[in-house]
Amino acid sequence: MTSTVSKLEPIIPITPEQRQLLLLKFSWDIESLKNSLQEYANTNSFLIENGVCPKNNVSVIKSSECEICCSPGKLLGLRCQHMACFNCWTKYLAAKIEMVSAF
Incomplete structure (x- = not known):
């Protein structure tokens, strides 16, 4: 589990707990998560839409x-x-x- 969460670090620079929430939402399917992320103009929009928003983010x-x-x-x-x-x-x-x- 920790290894899978770590694989997302270069792709989505958020906390490990937030990456874990995203993986849970996408049934631990990294490719599905990446494909969904590419549909958004920016990472922040993706995180807001999926209920995971980095702390202190504007x-x-x-x-x-x-x-x-x-x-x-x-x-x-x-x-x-x-x-x-x-x-x-x-x-x-x-x-x-x-x-x-x-x-």
């Missing part, structure tokens, strides 16, 4: 409209897939930091 979605400020541009999001433009994320995080430092 997703970038093609140009769209920010649901907060309605400005067009690239949207950024975390594992939870809440999406916003860079300016909205900056303002949100600054407000959270100010709130925490007030205590």
